[in-house]
Each structure stands twice: as structure tokens, then as C-alpha cells.
Amino acid sequence: MKGGVLARRAGIIALCAVCLVACVGLAWWQWQRFENGGTWQNLGYVLQWPLFGLFPAFMFWRLRKLRTQPREPEPEPGPARAESQPPPPRAPAGPAVRQDVGDDDPELAAYNRMLAQLNALDQQETR
Template identity: 55%
Template sequence: MRLLIGLVCLVSLVACCGLAYWQWTRFESASGTFQNLGYVLQWPLFGLFPAFMVWRIRKLDRERKAKPVEAPPVPMTTVDVVKPARPVVHDDEPDDELAAYNRMLAELNARDER
């Protein structure tokens, strides 16, 4: 299988280099444009792409095998949900905005308990 993958990568590179040469001859001709020159630069990259993908897949596979297997996360149920602690309300707090916020939290907590 490795030999076949290597052969496909090599054939891809040779074919794309041939297409780059063809675009180079088109660029040098009287009707050649800079678009042909752009293709000259692109075709070798297209030819190298299969080899890059093989390298990348193997690298990711090695990294995946090197990591220890973790247990899948356990979904939370309604029993696992922890209610927040009751907010402490101090009527003698110097900050009126904080006292109003604490009263609002206490009311919401009382509503949740009903």
C-alpha cells in the first residue's frame, strides 16, 4: 500500500511538472500572458500536494497514537447540577448598588426554590 501511495505521489508530481513546462512554453510564445506564468508556479505546488497530505495524515496519526486514551466526558444530569450558594444580603452595606444587586439575587434564589 505504501508503494502505491508513493507511486501516486510521484506520478502526480511528474504530471504537474509537465503541465508547468507546457505553461512555460505558452508564456514564452507570442500569445503568452502573465496568467501562464502564474500557472507555471502553481502546477508544481499542485503536484506536491498529495505528498504533503500523506505526510500530514501520518503526522496526525502518530500524534493521535502518542496521546493517552481519555475517557469520554460524562453528560451532566439534573442531579449533577449544583445550585449556587445563597447570596449574603447585608442591609448595612455602604454601597447601595451592591446591596440592590444582592437583594435581586436573593429574590431570584427564593423564586428558584419555590
């Protein structure tokens, strides 16, 4: 298993190196175009391509760093967790929401009630 991890890391590092070399080559190409009567856009690409080439290496470094950070333990499911949760917030007193729309369709009425609750929660958070 250790050999597979090392081979995968070597492959990722090789891919990062290939990306960097390719992007530096594209930056050189844009620099040649800029020198031979190109526009400022070509000069912008000269600055962008090396950053694009470094991005895979940055992502590899960032993923390794995140993988080594300790994770928070997951809470245990059970009655203790259910009791510790606060009750759902009640809708604030405000403009009345019509509940009679779509009463003939119970699914639509339930959906409208859910939307009204979400709106009430949103209104509480924005105050």
C-alpha cells in the same frame, strides 16, 4: 498484513510521484506558452502546477504525522461524567421572545423554543 501496508504505502508514493511528474509537465507546457506570446496568467500557472503536484505528497506526510500522535483518552460514560457537566445556561434577561406563535402545532412550538434557546446562547457568547 505488513506486506499489505507496505504495498499500500508504495502505491501512494508512486501515485504522488506520478502526480508530481504530471504537474511539472503541465508547468513546462505553460512555460512554453508564456515564452511564445502567452499572458501573465500562463506564468502564474507555471508557479501553481508544481505546488499542485507536491500537495498529494504533503497530505501523505501530514496523515502519517497525525496517525503517530498520541490520542487523548475518551472519557468514560457513566454517572460521574453526567455529574461533572455544568448545567445548561439560562436565557439572559432581554427582549421577550414570543412563545405563542405556533402553539396549535406542538412540534413547531418545540422548534421555536429550541431556536430561542440557541439565540440566547449566542447572545451570551457574543457579550
